[in-house]
Amino acid sequence: MSDSKTTDRSRSKLVLKGVPPGRWWKVLLKLGGWLALTGATAGAVGLVAIYYVYSDGLPAIPKVDEYWPPIVTEVYTDDAVLAGEFYNERRKVVPYERIPKRLVQAFIASEDSSFFDHFGVDILGTSRAAFKTIGSKLGLRSGGIQGGSTLTQQTAKAVLISAEGYKSATAKTLTRKIREAILALRLEQSLTKEEILYLYLNNVFLGHHSYGVQSAAENYYRKDVRDLTLGEMTLIAGLPQAPSRYSPFLRPDAARKRRAYVLRRMLVEGMISQAEHDTANAEVVNVFPVEDVFHEFAPYFVEQVRKDVVERYGNPVLLKDGLKIFTTMDSERQRAAQDAVMDGLLSVDKRQGWRGPVQQLTPEALKAFIERAKRYMGKEDLTEGRLYVAAVTQLDSDGRGADIQVGPHAGRLPLLGMRWARKVNPEGYYPAMMISSVKKAIAVGDLVVVRHVTKKDLTDDKEQWDKKLAEDIPEEGVKLFRLEQTPEAQSALVSVDPHRQYLTAMVGGYDFDDNEFNRAFQACRQPGSSFKPFVYSAALEQLNWTEASVIVDSPIVEHDPDNKVSWKPANYSEEFVGDVLLRTALVNSMNIPAVKTFGAVGVKNMAAWSTKLGITTPMNMDFSAALGSSCVYPVDLANAYATFNRYGRKKPTYFVRKVEDRFGRTLEDHTAFDDAWAPLQDRVAAGYARLFEPGEQVMSAEVGFILTHLLRGVVLQGTGGPATRLGKPAAGKTGTTNDSFDAWFAAYTRDLVTVAWVGYDLNPHPLGRYETGGRAALPIWLNYMKRALEGRPQSEFYPWQSMDLVRLHIDKKTGKIASPGAKGSELMFFKKGTEPKDAVPDKNTVDVDQFMMGAQ
Numbered sequence: 001m002s003d004s005k006t007t008d009r010s011r012s013k014l015v016l017k018g019v020p021p022g023r024w025w026k027v028l029l030k031l032g033g034w035l036a037l038t039g040a041t042a043g044a045v046g047l048v049a050i051y052y053v054y055s056d057g058l059p060a061i062p063k064v065d066e067y068w069p070p071i072v073t074e075v076y077t078d079d080a081v082l083a084g085e086f087y088n089e090r091r092k093v094v095p096y097e098r099i100p101k102r103l104v105q106a107f108i109a110s111e112d113s114s115f116f117d118h119f120g121v122d123i124l125g126t127s128r129a130a131f132k133t134i135g136s137k138l139g140l141r142s143g144g145i146q147g148g149s150t151l152t153q154q155t156a157k158a159v160l161i162s163a164e165g166y167k168s169a170t171a172k173t174l175t176r177k178i179r180e181a182i183l184a185l186r187l188e189q190s191l192t193k194e195e196i197l198y199l200y201l202n203n204v205f206l207g208h209h210s211y212g213v214q215s216a217a218e219n220y221y222r223k224d225v226r227d228l229t230l231g232e233m234t235l236i237a238g239l240p241q242a243p244s245r246y247s248p249f250l251r252p253d254a255a256r257k258r259r260a261y262v263l264r265r266m267l268v269e270g271m272i273s274q275a276e277h278d279t280a281n282a283e284v285v286n287v288f289p290v291e292d293v294f295h296e297f298a299p300y301f302v303e304q305v306r307k308d309v310v311e312r313y314g315n316p317v318l319l320k321d322g323l324k325i326f327t328t329m330d331s332e333r334q335r336a337a338q339d340a341v342m343d344g345l346l347s348v349d350k351r352q353g354w355r356g357p358v359q360q361l362t363p364e365a366l367k368a369f370i371e372r373a374k375r376y377m378g379k380e381d382l383t384e385g386r387l388y389v390a391a392v393t394q395l396d397s398d399g400r401g402a403d404i405q406v407g408p409h410a411g412r413l414p415l416l417g418m419r420w421a422r423k424v425n426p427e428g429y430y431p432a433m434m435i436s437s438v439k440k441a442i443a444v445g446d447l448v449v450v451r452h453v454t455k456k457d458l459t460d461d462k463e464q465w466d467k468k469l470a471e472d473i474p475e476e477g478v479k480l481f482r483l484e485q486t487p488e489a490q491s492a493l494v495s496v497d498p499h500r501q502y503l504t505a506m507v508g509g510y511d512f513d514d515n516e517f518n519r520a521f522q523a524c525r526q527p528g529s530s531f532k533p534f535v536y537s538a539a540l541e542q543l544n545w546t547e548a549s550v551i552v553d554s555p556i557v558e559h560d561p562d563n564k565v566s567w568k569p570a571n572y573s574e575e576f577v578g579d580v581l582l583r584t585a586l587v588n589s590m591n592i593p594a595v596k597t598f599g600a601v602g603v604k605n606m607a608a609w610s611t612k613l614g615i616t617t618p619m620n621m622d623f624s625a626a627l628g629s630s631c632v633y634p635v636d637l638a639n640a641y642a643t644f645n646r647y648g649r650k651k652p653t654y655f656v657r658k659v660e661d662r663f664g665r666t667l668e669d670h671t672a673f674d675d676a677w678a679p680l681q682d683r684v685a686a687g688y689a690r691l692f693e694p695g696e697q698v699m700s701a702e703v704g705f706i707l708t709h710l711l712r713g714v715v716l717q718g719t720g721g722p723a724t725r726l727g728k729p730a731a732g733k734t735g736t737t738n739d740s741f742d743a744w745f746a747a748y749t750r751d752l753v754t755v756a757w758v759g760y761d762l763n764p765h766p767l768g769r770y771e772t773g774g775r776a777a778l779p780i781w782l783n784y785m786k787r788a789l790e791g792r793p794q795s796e797f798y799p800w801q802s803m804d805l806v807r808l809h810i811d812k813k814t815g816k817i818a819s820p821g822a823k824g825s826e827l828m829f830f831k832k833g834t835e836p837k838d839a840v841p842d843k844n845t846v847d848v849d850q851f852m853m854g855a856q
Contacts, residue, residue, distance in 0.1 A: 058183050061190040062159060064198060069093065071322035071662060072215075075302050078502070078657055079677045081331040084294040084302035088319045091211035092218070094225060096198040099213060102230055102272075104197060106237035107204075109265035112151040115197075120152040120188035121181045149180075151200050154240070156183035158203035206236060207243030208290050220248060220287045230276060231283030234262040248287040256285050298334045300508030300518050301327065305656055313659075313667075322662035326678075328502035328655050328670075333495060336787035337505040341491045341756075344780035345510050347463070348758055349487035352768060353424035357446035358389065366391055366445050370405050377407030382452045387484060392446040399437025400472050404450065404481060411479035413438070413450060416458050416469040418483035426740075426768045434464065441483070450481035458482065486510075490761055491777075492519035493784060494638040495754040496653050498645040500672035503655040504752070505788070506635075517761070524617055524631035525759060528773065529589045529719075530735030530744040531628035533644065533707060536586055536594075538601045538609045540703045547583040547706060547828040548815035548836055551593040554578065558595075558623045567624060569595050572736075581815050583828060586710050587718035589734065591627055598626030612698050614640040614650060628735060637746055638755040641732075644711070645748045647704025647798065651695035658682060702803050702831045709829050712797070715747065719774050723747055726785050728794040734773030740766035743776035749785070749794040756780040804832045811840045 075084035206216040217225040238258035248255040390404040401414040419434040421441035495505040508518030539545040585593035607619040620630040659667040673687025711731035714720045719734040732747020746755040756777040811818040817839040818825035
């Protein structure tokens with residue numbers, strides 16, 4: 001009875017009001033269905049709300065044919081050598097068809113094996129990441145967004161980065177993850193799988209500035225993506241997850257293990273055979289250092305191009321829009337210029353003297369240094385011509401040489417390789433002050449800079465040659481070195497093709513990495529006597545002076561009432577010779593005649609003339625400007641001498657030949673019609689345009705020819721004599737300032753104008769008493785021009801017969817007409833109407849009219 005009552009009471013608790021007994025479970029079922037439907041509806045509404053809320057402001061789905069991500073801007077020489085790159089993201093876009101199928105499979109196997117089956121989002125991975133993020137926000141667990149990205153989602157992330165910036169698009173927030181998922185869904189709806197792969201493979205970051213597979217192939221293997229091996233492909237495909245952790249440069253073992261994982265995944269997915277797997281897995285991880293063509297090739301030139309492009313197009317265009325910039329640089333001439341500047345500065349620096357070792361070590365420190373150097377170099381062989389830091393381990397008792405150690409290599413530093421190493425003395429005459437013992441320059445424990453050389457290098461050094469010392473050098477079996485030091489002086493070289501109007505080569509200093517200051521464009525230096533052609537050209541053009549005009553070389557004092565100072569110029573020889581012809585004065589670089597000519601022209605007229613010829617810096621408004629006291633930029637001086645070369649026709653000089661945008665459209669073009677490296681269509685179009693840019697004739701062609709004839713005399717008879725070793729007709733002028741702080745040589749052949757300058761940036765002391773333009777700068781010019789014009793004949797300058805000129809034999813003392821072949825006479829040129837009328841008195845009567853008719 002009691003049990004029955006208990007059961008009834010229990011059953012009554014389960015009976016709902018108004019529900020017949022035995023039907024309660026149906027009510028619960030209906031209630032559950034209603035709740036599920038309501039929940040699903042709410043969830044759907046919530047998802048729709050989330051979609052619309054978080055999709056607001058999402059970037060549009062990129063059209064594949066309008067996919068224009070940031071890509072690298074490339075700078076090329078005129079002869080198509082890559083000289084520099086500029087970018088925020090080093091990316092090169094390649095069509096999907098050019099990407100090897102195996103490389104695509106490698107990425108799919110390692111990153112998203114179900115790529116061709118899913119709809120763009122990894123639900124489980126995204127949900128897991130979302131819960132972890134929420135837990136992190138609530139303080140229940142550490143960490144931010146983690147895992148769960150398909151290739152489509154990674155592509156969506158790249159699109160977001162492009163539209164919103166890296167910081168916003170990679171923020172570890174739930175909002176960013178949701179927006180990424182929504183964009184991934186849109187990508188799947190709008191694009192094919194292949195198009196998504198195209199976007200992904202050209203966007204993915206693969207370490208070391210590499211964006212996209214083409215950039216990675218070039219950076220790591222210096223190959224086109226089509227030429228990669230399976231082992232190389234799988235190493236690259238393993239990088240997206242953690243480019244730094246798996247860097248083949250920094251962590252080759254980790255990169256190899258990651259590659260093995262990708263290969264294993266490809267094998268499991270049936271993408272490769274076991275044999276292919278084993279072969280690729282056995283490949284040695286062998287990658288190349290990332291090429292820095294900017295610093296390694298022609299940094300001063302390319303940096304000047306960068307500045308110019310940024311000034312005219314803007315920095316964002318340079319860094320993102322993938323321009324192709326073709327410069328006017330000739331790669332062979334540029335290398336020749338850099339070599340000439342380096343060799344010339346080393347020679348000048350050695351004539352200055354030895355500034356001492358890099359460091360002096362105690363015996364214990366010396367031993368430790370040698371051991372460290374051995375470990376660092378390992379088994380690396382020495383490279384001929386390369387600089388090394390060496391430790392001096394022993395000196396010969398007679399001072400004829402020293403034993404040195406370069407890493408694991410023992411070597412010999414003979415006296416013949418360091419005779420120049422006297423103490424610094426700008427006043428001393430270098431050849432007479434060479435040291436006779438290595439003990440006067442170095443000691444055991446010194447760390448010195450040396451160059452690995454051959455016996456021929458040492459014995460061919462004419463400046464240090466000594467027969468007895470040469471006999472001390474062993475024939476073979478001993479590694480030989482020459483003592484070096486980093487030059488303190490600097491140099492600039494500017495070389496212009498005056499007819500194409502190309503800057504073909506330019507060097508702005510000894511070492512761009514040490515100092516980016518471009519002396520060719522930025523150093524305003526006193527030109528010294530290289531300014532004298534400006535003075536005499538003004539007199540020829542404006543005063544109708546001639547080569548035979550007589551100028552009195554006598555003392556002169558100029559008073560400056562404003563500054564209350566007096567200036568008394570003197571010739572380099574400190575002598576005065578009386579009457580001299582204008583030609584003689586310029587050929588021998590005499591100072592007094594130049595100052596008097598300057599005074600005849602007038603200060604204001606000379607300032608205007610200097611500007612007209614292309615000098616952009618203001619001229620000093622006093623007579624010292626006649627001797628080059630006003631500073632000029634080397635590039636300006638080169639452009640002015642190019643005007644001399646063109647017989648007075650002033651034209652612009654270009655260092656950017658052509659600029660194209662990422663689609664190959666021409667933005668600007670200055671191609672010369674006879675540029676053999678340029679495409680025919682560029683030569684025709686730009687050459688035609690040049691017809692409408694004739695330039696400005698700033699002096700008559702006749703005066704231009706006469707000036708060139710005068711400068712030709714400087715090379716044949718005057719201070720530019722060593723330039724005759726070029727073996728080709730040349731005209732030019734040396735320049736040396738009175739304080740020996742600047743040395744110049746500006747000269748040209750028919751087809752090439754080159755200016756070389758040598759000096760100190762801050763002028764701590766003079767270059768040296770004997771360091772003139774002919775000794776310091778001319779050798780740089782000569783070494784460069786020999787290589788630049790090798791195999792390229794240079795004709796004499798334009799024939800004078802086509803101009804209104806008269807050629808006469810002139811007596812060099814009086815400036816009067818002389819008999820052909822007469823002693824002391826020389827052929828000179830005159831504008832018609834300015835030629836002398838009087839003849840030199842001779843035993844025989846001179847028929848002036850007959851001479852005139854013959855001359856014409």
